[in-house]
Amino acid sequence: MKKAYSLLVIILVLGLSACGAPSTAPSAIPTVSLDSGIQPSAPSSGRASASAIVVPVNKLELSFPLSGTVKTVEVERGDSVKAGDVLATLDTAILEAKVREAESVVVTEQTQVAYIIRTRVDNERLEAAKSEVDRAQAAVDIAKAQLAQATLTAPFDGVIASVDISPAEFASPGQVVIVMGDLSHFQIETTDLSEKDVTRVKVGQDAEVYIEALNETFSGRVVDIARISETVGGDVVFKVTIELDNQPEGLRWGMSADVKIKAE
Amino acid sequence: MKKLFWMTLPALALMLAACGSPVETAAAPTVPAPEADSAPSGFLLSDGVVASAEAQPARETQMSFTISAPVKEVLVKEGDVVKAGQALLTLYAPDLEGEVTRAELAAKVGELEFSYWVPRRFDRPPERRQQAEAEWNQLKMSLEVARASFAQSTIYAPFDATVVDVNIQPGEMAQTGQVILTLADLANMRIETTDLSERDVPSVQIGQTANVYIEALDITVTGRVTKISPISETVGGDVVYPVTIELDEQPEGLLWGMSTEVEIQTE
Numbered sequence: 001m002k003k004a005y006s007l008l009v010i011i012l013v014l015g016l017s018a019c020g021a022p023s024t025a026p027s028a029i030p031t032v033s034l035d036s037g038i039q040p041s042a043p044s045s046g047r048a049s050a051s052a053i054v055v056p057v058n059k060l061e062l063s064f065p066l067s068g069t070v071k072t073v074e075v076e077r078g079d080s081v082k083a084g085d086v087l088a089t090l091d092t093a094i095l096e097a098k099v100r101e102a103e104s105v106v107v108t109e110q111t112q113v114a115y116i117i118r119t120r121v122d123n124e125r126l127e128a129a130k131s132e133v134d135r136a137q138a139a140v141d142i143a144k145a146q147l148a149q150a151t152l153t154a155p156f157d158g159v160i161a162s163v164d165i166s167p168a169e170f171a172s173p174g175q176v177v178i179v180m181g182d183l184s185h186f187q188i189e190t191t192d193l194s195e196k197d198v199t200r201v202k203v204g205q206d207a208e209v210y211i212e213a214l215n216e217t218f219s220g221r222v223v224d225i226a227r228i229s230e231t232v233g234g235d236v237v238f239k240v241t242i243e244l245d246n247q248p249e250g251l252r253w254g255m256s257a258d259v260k261i262k263a264e
Numbered sequence: 265m266k267k268l269f270w271m272t273l274p275a276l277a278l279m280l281a282a283c284g285s286p287v288e289t290a291a292a293p294t295v296p297a298p299e300a301d302s303a304p305s306g307f308l309l310s311d312g313v314v315a316s317a318e319a320q321p322a323r324e325t326q327m328s329f330t331i332s333a334p335v336k337e338v339l340v341k342e343g344d345v346v347k348a349g350q351a352l353l354t355l356y357a358p359d360l361e362g363e364v365t366r367a368e369l370a371a372k373v374g375e376l377e378f379s380y381w382v383p384r385r386f387d388r389p390p391e392r393r394q395q396a397e398a399e400w401n402q403l404k405m406s407l408e409v410a411r412a413s414f415a416q417s418t419i420y421a422p423f424d425a426t427v428v429d430v431n432i433q434p435g436e437m438a439q440t441g442q443v444i445l446t447l448a449d450l451a452n453m454r455i456e457t458t459d460l461s462e463r464d465v466p467s468v469q470i471g472q473t474a475n476v477y478i479e480a481l482d483i484t485v486t487g488r489v490t491k492i493s494p495i496s497e498t499v500g501g502d503v504v505y506p507v508t509i510e511l512d513e514q515p516e517g518l519l520w521g522m523s524t525e526v527e528i529q530t531e
Contacts, residue, residue: 097408108401
């Protein structure tokens with residue numbers, strides 16, 4: 001009987017250990033990007049891995065240099081624009097009136113100069129009157145420059161990524177109202193390449209870039225390494241920029257990527 | 265002995281069954297099937313891309329004043345349908361109004377001054393007439409500046425729309441840039457996805473047809489993809505791209521912010 005019990009125990013133990021193994025397997029969560037960055041043994045691998053995002057080489061956040069009410073918004077998200085195209089304007093009623101006011105002052109000062117010349121009063125008065133004309137002209141230039149600031153134009157050919165303003169809304173100086181980028185030329189920027197790895201990364205090194213959304217790996221080259229760090233969740237990271245050898249179709253601004261840099 | 269052996273068999277069988285189930289549940293989360301889950305029963309489960317979405321007006325504006333002053337009149341109420349150019353709200357701005365009156369009087373004085381120099385006489389040189397005319401013109405321009413400044417105390421509808429929200433009452437102070445009125449073009453609603461993943465976006469193209477299930481109305485309507493955001497947004501750690509769908513026909517009762525499920529036919 002005792003023998004039978006011990007047999008039962010053995011069977012039970014065997015049974016539990018057998019089914020124990022498969023149940024633990026799924027709980028192993030892969031920590032891809034963390035492994036190489038934090039483990040001190042990483043240098044031996046000769047690779048620096050990091051998460052990254054796809055961004056256009058040329059991108060810009062546009063804002064008005066003056067505050068005012070938005071009059072028109074000429075573009076929508078996704079629109080293609082050419083350099084110099086008007087994107088949005090502020091209400092310029094006051095600024096336009098100020099330009100005309102400044103121009104009328106110039107006319108007034110010019111008639112004064114004409115009068116002095118004909119009546120041949122002393123030279124000092126003529127010089128004074130002439131400088132008054134110059135001053136009035138400068139005021140016109142200022143008013144015109146302010147008027148020009150009320151129009152946002154595209155600085156390069158590109159695509160409108162976002163528009164955060166509508167007609168009749170208030171825009172303050174520096175408030176980002178339109179984001180645009182040149183979507184014909186993307187690059188990859190790392191978001192979590194640790195300070196421990198950055199020392200081994202050099203400009204010109206080859207890199208493999210896996211784009212999750214396209215499920216494909218592309219080759220590229222390190223073209224820039226940030227000179228100043230950023231802090232991500234307590235980690236000190238450096239932004240490394242990678243240029244792709246060939247730009248694949250279907251790449252979009254903000255897509256996630258995993259990069260492996262062939263570091264020394 | 266034999267009896268005992270037979271007893272252990274069902275015990276073993278039970279044990280294996282018991283430890284079999286945790287294996288299954290542990291494996292379950294690895295199956296990424298949020299799309300199948302969220303698909304309402306009305307959809308045919310095809311190869312399409314499924315995402316949650318929200319009804320949004322084609323155009324909306326959150327209006328504010330460029331000056332700070334107390335509100336004089338609120339000319340509209342929530343729900344009103346307004347036309348482009350219609351006055352909506354006025355501020356009490358006696359200083360700007362007074363400046364207009366002052367400039368009007370100054371322009372009048374300038375006109376009188378000019379009329380003095382108009383008759384051609386030996387003691388009235390032509391330059392003085394030109395100068396008086398230029399000064400009069402200058403005063404008229406200053407009047408235009410004063411009028412334009414005073415015009416800022418009224419706001420007008422920038423496009424045909426419905427008044428969605430009025431945030432202020434007569435007598436209250438409106439600060440520069442403070443949102444006091446929201447207008448939206450509710451006659452033209454669109455559907456915008458909120459969780460369409462970067463993995464799905466490569467297969468989405470402008471012009472593809474889509475089925476839109478509106479939960480609140482319990483109907484499915486059809487539409488077309490008109491926009492794919494060129495830039496991603498991050499929602500709870502996921503990289504998503506807002507995709508805009510225009511409906512072939514806007515159903516009655518569709519309101520701003522209503523939840524929908526969309527299925528974009530990608531093939």
